[in-house]
Amino acid sequence: MLDVIDYHKAYGDFVAVDSLSFGVEGGQIVGLLGPNGAGKTTTMRAIAGIIPPTRGQLKVDGFEITADPVGAKKRLAYVPDDPRLFETLTVWEHLQFIATAYEVPDLDVYGQVLLEKFELTEKRDTLAQELSRGMRQKVAICCAYLHRPRLLLLDEPLTGLDPRGIRTMKQSLVEQAALGNAVVISSHLLSLVEGLCTHLLIVNRGKKLFLGSP
Ligand code: ATP
Numbered sequence: 001m002l003d004v005i006d007y008h009k010a011y012g013d014f015v016a017v018d019s020l021s022f023g024v025e026g027g028q029i030v031g032l033l034g035p036n037g038a039g040k041t042t043t044m045r046a047i048a049g050i051i052p053p054t055r056g057q058l059k060v061d062g063f064e065i066t067a068d069p070v071g072a073k074k075r076l077a078y079v080p081d082d083p084r085l086f087e088t089l090t091v092w093e094h095l096q097f098i099a100t101a102y103e104v105p106d107l108d109v110y111g112q113v114l115l116e117k118f119e120l121t122e123k124r125d126t127l128a129q130e131l132s133r134g135m136r137q138k139v140a141i142c143c144a145y146l147h148r149p150r151l152l153l154l155d156e157p158l159t160g161l162d163p164r165g166i167r168t169m170k171q172s173l174v175e176q177a178a179l180g181n182a183v184v185i186s187s188h189l190l191s192l193v194e195g196l197c198t199h200l201l202i203v204n205r206g207k208k209l210f211l212g213s214p
Pocket residue numbers: 011014016034035036037038039040041042043188
């Protein structure tokens with residue numbers, strides 16, 4: 001589902017990601033682990049097509065992100081560590097916006113299912129600017145799931161969630177993997193993602209240190 005081949009990112013002389021290669025298959029949940037500045041966000045943003053690579057190939061379900069960004073982006077969802085919402089739209093309007101952009105046919109049913117799962121039904125008509133940090137995170141996740149992406153890229157998705165929210169989030173990721181989708185989840189903390197991930201990719205200073213089972 002995801003092939004990262006010799007991905008390299010340099011800012012001037014500084015190498016943020018150094019010749020990184022790895023693959024993720026459908027059904028796998030990969031924990032991308034490493035300390036601050038390791039290159040996790042840079043890698044996720046490159047896969048999502050937000051920052052161009054200096055070198056290398058990033059393929060989502062066979063679609064290369066720079067050569068065929070539309071094909072690749074249709075198949076993925078990226079949730080940054082600081083989810084940016086449209087402050088003057090309600091929760092439901094966010095889902096309507098995504099449903100329109102991705103031509104989701106069953107917003108009324110699936111959107112409601114997602115809101116219930118993440119305990120947002122009562123906040124359906126609340127403006128984003130009136131939501132708590134954890135609720136904002138959950139809205140971003142609902143938006144990510146709505147178009148049924150084959151690849152989910154989640155940057156620190158458990159930050160800001162209460163224990164119940166963490167449990168719901170983890171369960172939902174296991175469900176995504178059971179559907180055959182691929183998940184990449186970044187974290188600083190092994191303790192937060194162990195028991196969830198089928199594989200771990202550990203990076204430091206832009207280099208791969210380890211890829212394998214927990
Ligand atoms: P954190 O856990 O703190 O979020 P990270 O593993 O996600 O860290 P990145 O955000 O990918 O790390 O950053 C990797 C390195 O690239 C860091 O040293 C960072 O300073 C550098 N970097 C990131 N973006 C830029 C940029 N636009 N210009 C220059 N250097 C950058």
